[in-house]
Amino acid sequence: MDKLKNKFAEQGIQKATEIREFIKANGDFVLGQYTLDSVYSGEKGMIGLITETSLLDAEEGIRFRGHSLPELKKKLPCLQGSEEPLPEGLFYLMLMDELPTYDDMYEVGSNWTKRAIVPNHVFDVIDAFPVNTHPMTQFSAAIMAMQTESEFAAAYRKGMNKKDYWDYTFEDSMNLIARLPRVAAYIYRKTYKNGVHIEPNPKLDWAANFAHMLGYGDNESFKEMMRMYMLIHADHEGGNVSAHATHLVGSALSDPYLSFSAAMNGLAGPLHGLANQEVIRWVLDLQAELGGGKPSKKQIEEYILKTIHDGKVIPGYGHAVLRKTDPRFTAQMEFAKKYMPNDELVNIVWDIYDIAPSVLGTISKIKNPWPNVDAHSGALLVHYGMNEYDFYTVMFGVSRSLGVLASLIWDRALGLPLERPKSVTVDWLKKTISAKKASV
């Protein structure tokens, strides 16, 4: 058994037992009430899920196991000469609920390096797609192709004790996380670089190796950007579409490959992760409409109003939970201030940040006029010459694996059941509401 699994088997399973006892003792505690509006508004604000890895506060943003992003920047270990904490350390924190030492972080990285062998048929599946297939479609299909490797599915077929579910989920999740950068980079190089692939470098950390396989390995600041990017996109509690999809599909005891592929299909929606490619296109369309150059703040305001008038959303702005600037946006802004303060596109993104909240704030139906994580990321990537916008969501997806798969291991350790909310018809609602009204 590897070190991390061994530790989870002791500490994690012990904690899962304590949590089960807590649920047993407090099972009848009333958490809230909900209305017809709550049901029709996509269940916003209704507590219906347990996610251990992170918690989102509407005003403050995400906390991973109680630690905010600025705190993590100080508390998580970095490599010597680097200022960006490694995603390996964040994964350890999310899984183990304790801050990693440098050795803990290093151990996670070497564990992934050993597991990072992608079977050849996965590359064949990617190669079989027409080159103009959206990278997220290729990514989801490649994850499905890797399902042949599922140890959970194999063990279940043989007949496995419920107590062992977490163990095989752990194996599949670790293998998947280890292999995703290679798969994603293969899709990138096949789609945009004439199929000239770059072999992994096992000496590099997970994010830097991803940068290297994409073809940006010579640029140290790109590697730093990738460490930061992989860290900030990793988790956003349990109700967002990708996290919820992982949990929901996993609740049928579909293995981590099936569950994570479902998550990626959700992330590929423009109201979720695909917004990162939409943002950059929206900004470039704005520039193109004005004949190039840097738009004035007045022109930005007019373009925002025109977009809304045309019945479209401003990508990168708004959020289902957040009601302030997303700290993941701020983290990227700080990175850009350090590495590319004079970049024109980055400066346009900052100008939009100056204007958009006040314009969107005048539209009463919009609950959050502030930027989310996707408002900034594209401009960072374009700065490094990565102009293949359709690939951006794949990078988000690689990072998102860290949180949702750590959560899936917890789901199985806690023995969480099949998710099956009740649905009703409008007719049922009408009858029930009128019967209730008649009785008062």
Ligand code: CMX
């Ligand atoms: N631009 C224009 N209209 C917006 C808007 C925006 N950025 N954000 C919200 N609205 C509109 C909604 O479309 C909705 O309009 P209708 O009632 O006509 O349908 C209304 O305002 C109310 O929406 P809300 O309650 O404020 O927001 P939701 O919780 O329903 O949706 C989100 C949240 C993110 C989908 C929405 O803000 C949006 O579409 N933003 C743009 C897309 C985006 O950036 N998505 C990425 C989110 C982060 C991520 O998951 O990666």
